[in-house]
Amino acid sequence: MAEHFDVIVVGAGLSGIGAAHRLQTECPDRSYVVLEGRAASGGTWDLFRYPGVRSDSDMFTLGYGFRPWTGDRTIADGASILRYLRDTAREAGIDRHIRYRHRMIAADWSSADARWTVTIDRDDGQVTMTCSFLFLCTGYYDYAKGYRPEFAGEAAFAGRIVHPQFWPADLDYAGKRVVVIGSGATAMTLVPAMAGTAARVTMVQRSPTYVVAVPERDRTVTAMRRILPARIAHAIARVSRIVIGQAFYAASRRWPGPVRAALLRRVRRALPPGYDVNRDFTPRYDPWDQRVCVVPDGDLFAAIRAGRAAVATGRIDRFTATGIRMEDGREIPADIVVTATGLELKLFGDVPLTIDGVATNPAEATNYKGLMLSGIPNLAFTFGYTNASWTLKSDLTARYVCRLLNAMRDRGAVQVMPRIGKDGTGDAPLLDFTAGYIRRGIRRFPKQGSRTPWRAHQNYARDMMALRFGSIDDAMEFVGQTT
Numbered sequence: 220m221a222e223h224f225d226v227i228v229v230g231a232g233l234s235g236i237g238a239a240h241r242l243q244t245e246c247p248d249r250s251y252v253v254l255e256g257r258a259a260s261g262g263t264w265d266l267f268r269y270p271g272v273r274s275d276s277d278m279f280t281l282g283y284g285f286r287p288w289t290g291d292r293t294i295a296d297g298a299s300i301l302r303y304l305r306d307t308a309r310e311a312g313i314d315r316h317i318r319y320r321h322r323m324i325a326a327d328w329s330s331a332d333a334r335w336t337v338t339i340d341r342d343d344g345q346v347t348m349t350c351s352f353l354f355l356c357t358g359y360y361d362y363a364k365g366y367r368p369e370f371a372g373e374a375a376f377a378g379r380i381v382h383p384q385f386w387p388a389d390l391d392y393a394g395k396r397v398v399v400i401g402s403g404a405t406a407m408t409l410v411p412a413m414a415g416t417a418a419r420v421t422m423v424q425r426s427p428t429y430v431v432a433v434p435e436r437d438r439t440v441t442a443m444r445r446i447l448p449a450r451i452a453h454a455i456a457r458v459s460r461i462v463i464g465q466a467f468y469a470a471s472r473r474w475p476g477p478v479r480a481a482l483l484r485r486v487r488r489a490l491p492p493g494y495d496v497n498r499d500f501t502p503r504y505d506p507w508d509q510r511v512c513v514v515p516d517g518d519l520f521a522a523i524r525a526g527r528a529a530v531a532t533g534r535i536d537r538f539t540a541t542g543i544r545m546e547d548g549r550e551i552p553a554d555i556v557v558t559a560t561g562l563e564l565k566l567f568g569d570v571p572l573t574i575d576g577v578a579t580n581p582a583e584a585t586n587y588k589g590l591m592l593s594g595i596p597n598l599a600f601t602f603g604y605t606n607a608s609w610t611l612k613s614d615l616t617a618r619y620v621c622r623l624l625n626a627m628r629d630r631g632a633v634q635v636m637p638r639i640g641k642d643g644t645g646d647a648p649l650l651d652f653t654a655g656y657i658r659r660g661i662r663r664f665p666k667q668g669s670r671t672p673w674r675a676h677q678n679y680a681r682d683m684m685a686l687r688f689g690s691i692d693d694a695m696e697f698v699g700q701t702t
Contacts (some may be wrong), residue, residue: 224250226624226668227337227350229568230254231317232262233430234601234613236304237283239313244285245621251644252348253313254339256322256568257362260308264301266362269383269557271412272297273539275404275513277433279440279456280464280608283307287453293437294515298421320470326353327573328596333633333699335597354620355600356613368560370538372544376553380407384407384562392417396552398543400535401559402428404512409557411518414527421529421551423543427502428509429482432517461611461679468507468606468677475505482506489520499530507606566664567600586667587637587694588685589675590616596636596698599623615679619686626691634698639673 226246228238231253242251259265264272272280278295282288286307290299308314325338325343335353339346365384373380381387383405393481397417399406402424414420431500443452471478486500502509514520534546542553572579584592589612590599599620603609627635646666667674672693676682 221347223349226251226352228253228354231260238617241617253317254321261301269386271408276608353598359564367560376538380556395554397555398553399557406559411522414522423531427432429511435515471506586665593639615686632697638696
């Protein structure tokens, strides 16, 4: 017989471990299992192994609110984050609930049985498990494939081409000329990390990105930790980071011109006199139309000042035997080319869902509070913020799911489902974001409606009020309730 759990959590990364912790503490009467398709926990932080991999937001908010980040770095390296995640799972006993090499390949809902049947691929073949509630914490990108455009002339290139998502352990770039294609967080991490060893690193970008230098270590937090209890110091640091981040985002949307000017002034101060900031660091879009890149202690600018790194802005014409030729005729020599060209979006691992034997397409459903979908029962998913730390939304989502599960228990309900009416209809994309990876894959994602609760708000304070303290009955249908 198939094993049955009250909740199946899919994914043992940042979201899945956080969800498991909330289930243990806020729904202790519920049984759960965490399915992880890979051989190890950690998700993104176990997958990415490229040089310098680090957080792109501060650890006081990327870390869990229930387990303070005690490291001395505000922007932490990937190995430290992975260790933090695994320590969290081990200390809470969550690791005993994780089934590795268990990849969900299908999920089928039965209204008659009020349960999901999940088909799982594992080393010894396929098995099934059942659950009363399915909680998908799989992230939003394809772990098996990164975005990798083809460039003319690649076959002629005598060097090596690698993608950061699949970094080869044997890659030796010491003394080599390296070209990194891309202008996002990954590229801006790779360039200074490789510049210390490579002969020279050039970041080739089609267009610039906003870049902000932040201190790698927060002296104020360090001082607070000396005089205050650790949890109080962490709470102050966390709240202040949330407030500052939200204020920066709000100011960027309301006064894009002044914020743009302020960001560019900081860049000019960080680069050598006479550097062409307009060419290499002045985007065509407003701040937060795409994510603002953070560089700890301005390491990217330091590498440029030292002559170990450079930026080349423009379109690539083709690869040559010895490097890359730009459309304007510039030749950029390279022994190694790193294609930091982005991610492939993938919702729910592209797992087929059926409801009472009928296939359902999540892309045709409407978002509900950024965590459930219209017409799909007993299923929630985690999707973090684009303008703040992922964990802030993932934790609100997990706590809301716990509220929902407890309400189902108290009411004797066996099924819950957001039911959309005419007042919530709309076909806006789930994310109002112009980043290339979003534009390429947003069609695979649910749409959002014209008003609450069918809109996904990129606002932590607003979501806090709605998900932690707001009504749990908004457009929510409980089936089988006794009260």
